[in-house]
Amino acid sequence: MNLRQQLKAALDRLAEIAALAKSENRDFTEEEITEVATLSASADALDAQIKAADDAQASITRLVKSGEGRPAPVLDSVTDRTDQALTGSFGDQFVKSAAYQQFRKDHPSGFGQGTPIQFGLIKVGTLRDLGRKANAPTLQAGLDHTQAIRFPMVDLTTPPPITLLDVISRGQMAGQSIEYLQITAVTRNAAIIPNEILPADGTTKPTSGLSTALATASAFTYADGFTVTNMMLADAPALASYMDSQIEFNINAVVEDKLINGSGTGGNPTGILATSGTQAQAFDTDVVTTIRRAIGKVTRIGGTVTGVLVSPDDDEMFDLLKDAEGRYYSGGPWSSGPNTIWGRPRIVCHRLAAGTAIVGNLRTITLLDREGLSVLAFNQHADYAARNLVYVRGELRAAQAIFKPAELAVADLTP
Structure with a gap:
C-alpha cells in the first residue's frame, strides 16, 4: 500500500474501534487503548510523510517546467532501497511500518550503545496470512484429489509442500471466546416411503439425526521472541529476512502443535486428538487398508476427505x-x-506423532483471528542496552474451533 492507503487504513481502524466501543456502550479496553495510541502515532507519521512527499513532488514539477532539467532525486534511505527488494512478508511489513521508518530517520547512522529502543506494537499481518507463502499452491476443487503421476524424466517444477495451515479454514472473532455447536455424530436414514402408510403397516417415516455438543473456542496468545544486534535492527533487508525465517516459522510450529495436540487444560486450546466426537479407526490388515477404512467412515456420513495428515x-x-x-x-x-x-493429499505434520494419521474434512478446523500478528522491539531487557542488543517479540491472539469432529477420523497405523 502507498502512504495514503496506509493512512486511510489506520483512520478506518480508529473509527472501527470507536464504533465498537460505542455500540457496546463501554469504555475502551487496555488492548484498544494501546492500539489507538499506536495507530495515532502511525497516522501522524504518515501524514507528515505525505506532506513531505507532496512538497517534494511540487518542487520537482516546478523545476521540470522551468526547464532547468534537473533529474529526479535518487532515493537513498534504507526503507527506500528495500521497497523494491521486499514483498509482502511479515518482516517486510515491519520494516515498512511508519514507526520503524521514523525511528530509522531519527537515527540515520544506526543505533549505537545507549540508544533507547522502543517500538510500540506494530501490526504486520492477519491470521489469514500465517503459514501461507506467496508461491504456495491454493487448493481448488479437484486439485486435492489429483492422482500422482510417474514422469519419465526428472521434474524440476516441484511445488512447495502443503502444510496443515494451508488447508484449514480461517475466520475472525470480536470477543475473547465464543460458544458453538459441534456435530459429533450423524445418522442419515433418508428413504423412499409409500404414498399411504396404514396403521397396521410396520413402515414409518424415516428419521435422521445429529448428535451435537456445546463447545467453547477461547482466544490464546501465541508468542515468540529473539535477540538481534543494533546493527541488524538498522539493516532493513537483513531484519526482514531474519523475522520471516524465525518468528513466522516458530509461531507456525506452535499453532500447528496446538491444533493437533492441544489438551484443552492448563491454558491450552483443545486440539483434534483431545476433541470428543472424532471417529476412531483401528489398525486393519495394513496401513493402506487402514487409511481407506478411515476414509470410508468419513464419507459414509456425507463428509468430504480433503486430506490425510x-x-x-x-x-x-x-x-x-x-x-x-x-x-x-x-x-x-x-x-x-x-x-x-x-x-x-498426504500432508506432513511435524507435530503429529508417528503411528497416527488424521483423515477427513480438514476445512472443518478453523482458526479465528482475535488480534493479528504484531511485533514489539525494545532494548529495556536485562543488560541488552549495554550490549547493543534488542529483544524482538512477535505475538498473535487466536482461537481454534472444530465444527464437525465427526468428519475427522483418527487412524492407528501401528499393527
Whole structure:
C-alpha cells in the first residue's frame, strides 16, 4: 500500500474501534487503548510523510517546467532501497511500518550503545496470512484429489509442500471466546416411503439425526521472541529476512502443535486428538487398508476427505512401500508431484506423532483471528542496552474451533 492507503487504513481502524466501543456502550479496553495510541502515532507519521512527499513532488514539477532539467532525486534511505527488494512478508511489513521508518530517520547512522529502543506494537499481518507463502499452491476443487503421476524424466517444477495451515479454514472473532455447536455424530436414514402408510403397516417415516455438543473456542496468545544486534535492527533487508525465517516459522510450529495436540487444560486450546466426537479407526490388515477404512467412515456420513495428515516418519514409510516384486507403490525416487494416498493429499505434520494419521474434512478446523500478528522491539531487557542488543517479540491472539469432529477420523497405523 502507498502512504495514503496506509493512512486511510489506520483512520478506518480508529473509527472501527470507536464504533465498537460505542455500540457496546463501554469504555475502551487496555488492548484498544494501546492500539489507538499506536495507530495515532502511525497516522501522524504518515501524514507528515505525505506532506513531505507532496512538497517534494511540487518542487520537482516546478523545476521540470522551468526547464532547468534537473533529474529526479535518487532515493537513498534504507526503507527506500528495500521497497523494491521486499514483498509482502511479515518482516517486510515491519520494516515498512511508519514507526520503524521514523525511528530509522531519527537515527540515520544506526543505533549505537545507549540508544533507547522502543517500538510500540506494530501490526504486520492477519491470521489469514500465517503459514501461507506467496508461491504456495491454493487448493481448488479437484486439485486435492489429483492422482500422482510417474514422469519419465526428472521434474524440476516441484511445488512447495502443503502444510496443515494451508488447508484449514480461517475466520475472525470480536470477543475473547465464543460458544458453538459441534456435530459429533450423524445418522442419515433418508428413504423412499409409500404414498399411504396404514396403521397396521410396520413402515414409518424415516428419521435422521445429529448428535451435537456445546463447545467453547477461547482466544490464546501465541508468542515468540529473539535477540538481534543494533546493527541488524538498522539493516532493513537483513531484519526482514531474519523475522520471516524465525518468528513466522516458530509461531507456525506452535499453532500447528496446538491444533493437533492441544489438551484443552492448563491454558491450552483443545486440539483434534483431545476433541470428543472424532471417529476412531483401528489398525486393519495394513496401513493402506487402514487409511481407506478411515476414509470410508468419513464419507459414509456425507463428509468430504480433503486430506490425510501423517507424521514425517509415516510419510517416509508410505513412500518406501513396495509390492512383491520390489516396485514402489508410489512414484519412486525419480518422480515428483502431489503426494497422495487413495487420491487424497498426504500432508506432513511435524507435530503429529508417528503411528497416527488424521483423515477427513480438514476445512472443518478453523482458526479465528482475535488480534493479528504484531511485533514489539525494545532494548529495556536485562543488560541488552549495554550490549547493543534488542529483544524482538512477535505475538498473535487466536482461537481454534472444530465444527464437525465427526468428519475427522483418527487412524492407528501401528499393527
